[in-house]
Amino acid sequence: MPPPPRGFANPNLRRSSHISSLSSPFPHCFSFVSSPPPHRPLSPRAQTETTDADTPSRSRSRSRFLRAMAKRRKQCLVGAVVPRLLHLVVLLLALDLARRCRAASLSSSSSPDANAMSELARALSGVPSSWKTGSDPCDPEWDGVTCSAGRVSRINLASRGVSGTLPDSLNALTSLASLQLQRNRLSGPLPLLPDLASLQSLFLDGNAFDFLPNTFFAGLSALQEISLDDLPLAPWNLSEDLAAAVGLSELSASNASLSGTLPDFLGSLPNLNVLRLSYNQLTGPLPPSLAGSSVQQLLLNNQQSRDKLSGRIDVLSAMPQLTMVWLQSNSFTGPIPDLSNLTALESFNVRDNALTGVVPPSLTACPTLRNATLSNNLLQGPFPQFSSKSVTLDIDKGNQFCNSGDSPCDPRVTALLAVAEGFGYPAVLAKSWKGNDPCASWLGVICNAQKDIIVLNFGSQHFGGVISPAFANFTALRQLYLSNNGLTGSIPDSLTQLLQLQLLDVTNNSLSGKIPAFSRSVTLKLDGNTKLGSDSDPSGGSTSSPSSGMPGSASGSSDNSGGSKSSSAAMIAGIIVAVVVLVGCSVALFMHYRKKKQEKKFGRVPMGTPPNEPENVSIGVDGMNGNGGGLGMLYSQSSAGSTGSYMVEAQGMHISIQSLRRATNNFSEDYVLGRGGFGVVYKGDHNGTLIAVKRNQCDLMGKKGQEEFKAEIDVLKKVKHRNLVTLLGYCDDGQERLLVYEYMSGGTLGDHLFEWQSRNEPPLTWKQRLTIALDVARAIEYLHSLAQESFIHRDLKPSNILLDKDLRAKVSDFGLVKLADDNQKSMMTRLAGTFGYLAPEYATTGKVSTKVDVYAFGVILMELITGRKVLDESLPPEDSHLVALFRRGFSHEKNKFLNAMVDQILELDEEAHQSLAEVADLAWHCTAREPYQRPDMSHAVNRVAPLVEQWRPTNCAVEDDGDSSLNLTERLERWRHDNTDSTTESLGYAFK
CATH class of the missing domain: 1.10.510.10 (Transferase(Phosphotransferase) domain 1)
Structure with a gap:
C-alpha cells in the first residue's frame, strides 16, 4: 500500500488519539475507538480512481463522524457523571445528619451545664479564652472548670480579674461541688442557689457583691467551707437555713456587714472548726450553745456596731478544742473564766474590753500558749506571771493590777477581790479599785486612821452573785451594807466571826437559808428576803423589821426570877445607856459647831451623796484642819433615821x-x-x-x-x-x-x-x-x-x-x-x-x-x-x-x-x-x-x-x-x- 499523501494523516489514528485523551476520566465510555468498525478494502485501482474524486466526500464524512463522536461523548458524560455526583451529595448529607445527631445526643445529655456555663460566660468579663459560649464546658474542659461524668463539678476563677454579675442560671449546675471566685471584681447581688445541694466549698471573698438574700443558704445543705470576707454587702444576718449544713467546718465572713446577734445554731454544727466573723456589726452575747462545740478558732474581734458583742465570756471554759481566741475591741464584761480545759490554746486576745477580776492561773500556766493580749480592760489582782518565757505578752496597759512585779499585793486588796468575786467582779468596783491601797478612796470602802477597814457599803449597786465568806477577813469591820441588790444564796456563817460588827443590812435581796447566830450586839436588817429563815438562834443578834421596833431591840420577854439581881442589872444598864447617850450628844454638838466654823472660814462645800443613799441626806464635814488638809469623816442622816459613816476625800486641794x-x-x-x-x-x-x-x-x-x-x-x-x-x-x-x-x-x-x-x-x-x-x-x-x-x-x-x-x-x-x-x-x-x-x-x-x-x-x-x-x-x-x-x-x-x-x-x-x-x-x-x-x-x-x-x-x-x-x-x-x-x-x- 502506497503511503498516504503528504498532509494527510491517518484519520483513524487521529480520532483514536483525540478520543482517548477525552475519554481518560471515563475510559469505559469510549472503548470503541480503539477498534474501529471493519470495512471492505478497495482495490488498488479503485483507490487510485477514487482518491481525487472522493476528497470532498471524505471531508464531509469526517465532519459527520466528529459530530457524532462529540454527541456520543456528551451523552456518555451525562450518563456517567450525574450518578456519581448524586452519590457524593447523598454521602455528604448522611455525614451532616450523623454530625447533627451526635451533637443532639451530646446536647441532650449535658444541656443544663452547657447552657448555664454559656450564660455564665456571657455574664462575666475577663474569663479565660477557652470559655466559648455554645460549646461543651466538659469536652474539652474549660480553663478553671473541672468535670465529673460529663457534669461541671468545680469552678475555680480565683484572682483572675473577672468582673460582672453572677447570673441566676448558676443554680442549674446541680453537680457543682466547689465554687471559687475569690479576689475578683464581681459585683451586684448574689443569686439564690437552692438547687446546689452538692455544693461543699463557696469562696466569694474579696469581691464587690452588694447584697446577700435572706434565703441565700437555703438548700446548701452540703456546705463545708464558706468565705464571704471583705464584701461591701448591705447589712445581713446569719439565717437559720445555714443550720442544715451539718458538715460545715469553716464559716468566714469578716468585714462583710454582718449584723444582728450570733445565732444559737452555731453551737449545733458538729464539725465547725473555724468561726471567723471579725470587723462586722454584731451585737449581743456569745451563745451558750457554743459550749461543747468543736470550734478551734473563734475570731469575733473588732465589731463596728455601737454596742458590739457584750456579756460574759464564761462559755469559753466549755470549749476545749479552742486554739485561737480573738475577742478584742468589743464590750465583754465579767472575769476571764477558768481555761484549764483548753489544753491546746495558743493565742488569747481580749484587749479593749471591760473584763474584770483576776487573771486566772489556768491562763498563765497554759503550756501551749504563745500569745496573750489583755491590755485595756479592768483586770485586777496581782500582775500575772506566765510560766512560759516564750509567751508574747501585752497586758500592762489600762488594767488595775495591784502590783507591778514581784511585790505582793496588800492582804486587804486580796480580801476585797475575793469579796468582789462573789459579786461577779462588778465593773463599778473595778473602775474605782485601783492601786494597792484600799483606803485611797475605793468605792464602798471606809477606813479609820489606822488603815483598818471599818465600813463596807455596797448597797443599791444592783450586784448579783452571793455574799462571800471573805468578808470575815476584815476583823475591824463594824458596818456592812448589802441592801437593795440581787444577791442569792445564804448568809455565810463566817460573818459571825466579826467580833466588832455592829450592823448587817441585807434588806431587799433574794437570800435564802438559815440565819447565822450573830452576837446580840449586831443589828440585823433582813427585810425583803422572802426565802430567808425567819427564826434565828435564841442567842443571836437582834433583827429589825417594820414590827420589831427600834433597831437593836431584843425580841422575846425577860424572866422575872432573880429579883433584885435582875433589877440591879437593869439599873446598871440604864445608867450606861444614859452616859453613852450624853457623850454622843456632846460629840454631835461639838462636831456641829466645828462644821459651822469651817463653813464660815472656807465656805460650805456641797459633797455628793453616796451612790446607795437617798437624795434627802444632810452631809457634814469633820476632821479638817486650818490648812484644809487631812482626811475627814462624813456623817449622814437619812430621813429614815439610820446613820452610817463614810470616809471621803477631804478638801486638801482647797486654797484660800x-x-x-x-x-x-x-x-x-x-x-x-x-x-x-x-x-x-x-x-x-x-x-x-x-x-x-x-x-x-x-x-x-x-x-x-x-x-x-x-x-x-x-x-x-x-x-x-x-x-x-x-x-x-x-x-x-x-x-x-x-x-x-x-x-x-x-x-x-x-x-x-x-x-x-x-x-x-x-x-x-x-x-x-x-x-x-x-x-x-x-x-x-x-x-x-x-x-x-x-x-x-x-x-x-x-x-x-x-x-x-x-x-x-x-x-x-x-x-x-x-x-x-x-x-x-x-x-x-x-x-x-x-x-x-x-x-x-x-x-x-x-x-x-x-x-x-x-x-x-x-x-x-x-x-x-x-x-x-x-x-x-x-x-x-x-x-x-x-x-x-x-x-x-x-x-x-x-x-x-x-x-x-x-x-x-x-x-x-x-x-x-x-x-x-x-x-x-x-x-x-x-x-x-x-x-x-x-x-x-x-x-x-x-x-x-x-x-x-x-x-x-x-x-x-x-x-x-x-x-x-x-x-x-x-x-x-x-x-x-x-x-x-x-x-x-x-x-x-x-x-x-
Whole structure:
C-alpha cells in the first residue's frame, strides 16, 4: 500500500488519539475507538480512481463522524457523571445528619451545664479564652472548670480579674461541688442557689457583691467551707437555713456587714472548726450553745456596731478544742473564766474590753500558749506571771493590777477581790479599785486612821452573785451594807466571826437559808428576803423589821426570877445607856459647831451623796484642819433615821483666796496671761514657784454653776497623767471660783504653729511636731481608756495644748466647757467645743462619744502637717476648710497633694517624708465622717509612737501628784520635785 499523501494523516489514528485523551476520566465510555468498525478494502485501482474524486466526500464524512463522536461523548458524560455526583451529595448529607445527631445526643445529655456555663460566660468579663459560649464546658474542659461524668463539678476563677454579675442560671449546675471566685471584681447581688445541694466549698471573698438574700443558704445543705470576707454587702444576718449544713467546718465572713446577734445554731454544727466573723456589726452575747462545740478558732474581734458583742465570756471554759481566741475591741464584761480545759490554746486576745477580776492561773500556766493580749480592760489582782518565757505578752496597759512585779499585793486588796468575786467582779468596783491601797478612796470602802477597814457599803449597786465568806477577813469591820441588790444564796456563817460588827443590812435581796447566830450586839436588817429563815438562834443578834421596833431591840420577854439581881442589872444598864447617850450628844454638838466654823472660814462645800443613799441626806464635814488638809469623816442622816459613816476625800486641794491674791498681786493686770470666754488666767508666784490661776467670772455661770464647779474639780482630781496639765488646787470663796494649775512656759501649740514669726521664735521641726502629736495622743488615750472612768475632752484644739520649755505637750482645759450657761454668748452653740474641730455627728445631732476627740486629733494632725489653721477665711471658700480640702486631695493623688500641702518651712529627708505620709494617712482615717470608721486613740498611739525617734517615756505613765492630804505648799513641792524638767521661767499661757 502506497503511503498516504503528504498532509494527510491517518484519520483513524487521529480520532483514536483525540478520543482517548477525552475519554481518560471515563475510559469505559469510549472503548470503541480503539477498534474501529471493519470495512471492505478497495482495490488498488479503485483507490487510485477514487482518491481525487472522493476528497470532498471524505471531508464531509469526517465532519459527520466528529459530530457524532462529540454527541456520543456528551451523552456518555451525562450518563456517567450525574450518578456519581448524586452519590457524593447523598454521602455528604448522611455525614451532616450523623454530625447533627451526635451533637443532639451530646446536647441532650449535658444541656443544663452547657447552657448555664454559656450564660455564665456571657455574664462575666475577663474569663479565660477557652470559655466559648455554645460549646461543651466538659469536652474539652474549660480553663478553671473541672468535670465529673460529663457534669461541671468545680469552678475555680480565683484572682483572675473577672468582673460582672453572677447570673441566676448558676443554680442549674446541680453537680457543682466547689465554687471559687475569690479576689475578683464581681459585683451586684448574689443569686439564690437552692438547687446546689452538692455544693461543699463557696469562696466569694474579696469581691464587690452588694447584697446577700435572706434565703441565700437555703438548700446548701452540703456546705463545708464558706468565705464571704471583705464584701461591701448591705447589712445581713446569719439565717437559720445555714443550720442544715451539718458538715460545715469553716464559716468566714469578716468585714462583710454582718449584723444582728450570733445565732444559737452555731453551737449545733458538729464539725465547725473555724468561726471567723471579725470587723462586722454584731451585737449581743456569745451563745451558750457554743459550749461543747468543736470550734478551734473563734475570731469575733473588732465589731463596728455601737454596742458590739457584750456579756460574759464564761462559755469559753466549755470549749476545749479552742486554739485561737480573738475577742478584742468589743464590750465583754465579767472575769476571764477558768481555761484549764483548753489544753491546746495558743493565742488569747481580749484587749479593749471591760473584763474584770483576776487573771486566772489556768491562763498563765497554759503550756501551749504563745500569745496573750489583755491590755485595756479592768483586770485586777496581782500582775500575772506566765510560766512560759516564750509567751508574747501585752497586758500592762489600762488594767488595775495591784502590783507591778514581784511585790505582793496588800492582804486587804486580796480580801476585797475575793469579796468582789462573789459579786461577779462588778465593773463599778473595778473602775474605782485601783492601786494597792484600799483606803485611797475605793468605792464602798471606809477606813479609820489606822488603815483598818471599818465600813463596807455596797448597797443599791444592783450586784448579783452571793455574799462571800471573805468578808470575815476584815476583823475591824463594824458596818456592812448589802441592801437593795440581787444577791442569792445564804448568809455565810463566817460573818459571825466579826467580833466588832455592829450592823448587817441585807434588806431587799433574794437570800435564802438559815440565819447565822450573830452576837446580840449586831443589828440585823433582813427585810425583803422572802426565802430567808425567819427564826434565828435564841442567842443571836437582834433583827429589825417594820414590827420589831427600834433597831437593836431584843425580841422575846425577860424572866422575872432573880429579883433584885435582875433589877440591879437593869439599873446598871440604864445608867450606861444614859452616859453613852450624853457623850454622843456632846460629840454631835461639838462636831456641829466645828462644821459651822469651817463653813464660815472656807465656805460650805456641797459633797455628793453616796451612790446607795437617798437624795434627802444632810452631809457634814469633820476632821479638817486650818490648812484644809487631812482626811475627814462624813456623817449622814437619812430621813429614815439610820446613820452610817463614810470616809471621803477631804478638801486638801482647797486654797484660800488670800494665798491666791498674794500670788497674783491681787489679780493684777500685769499678771494676766490670757482671757477666755469664762474668765481670766493669771500668772502667780507661790513661794518661788510659778503657777497659773484661772479666775472664773461667776456672772457667766448659770444657777447650777456651783454644783458643776465642784463636779469638775472632782473629775480633774481623778485624771493625772504626764501629758495632762496638773490641777494643783482650787478656791471656792463667796463669789470667787478659781482653779490653780501647773505653769507651762512654752505657750500653746497654736502659738508655735501659727504665730511663730510674730513671736520671733523658730518654727517647729517635723520631729518636734511628731513628739507633740504623740504626747497629745497619749493624753487622750488615757482619758478614754486608762483613767478611772472614760472621759471625753470635747474641746481638743491647739490652744488647749500647752508646751513646756522642752516643747513637750500637755492637754489642758479638760471638762470646763460645761461651766457656762446655755444662754451666754461665749458658747455660740449648745455644744461644747470649737467649730472646725467638732466631729460631724456631734455638730449635727449633739451625740458625743470618744470618737469626737479622735476627730479633733485628726484635725490637729492636719494642722501639724500643713502649718495651716483649720478655718482660714483669707483663702477662697473652697479651700478655707482644711479638713474638706485635705480629705478631698488625699483621696485622689496622695503624693502630689502632700507635696503641695506640707508646711514649706519644714526640711524633710526621705525618712521624714515617709513618716509624714504615715501621719497624713492617720489624719485621714481619724477624720472619717462616720464615728465607727475612725480608729480609737490606742491605735493612734501605736501608729505615731514608732515614728518618733529616740522617744523616751518618763518613769511612770500616770503621775500621782494629786495627794489631797497635802496643802498647797506641800503639793507644789512634790509637783516641783516630780517635774524637774518643768519650767519656772516667766511668760506662759494657759487655758485661752
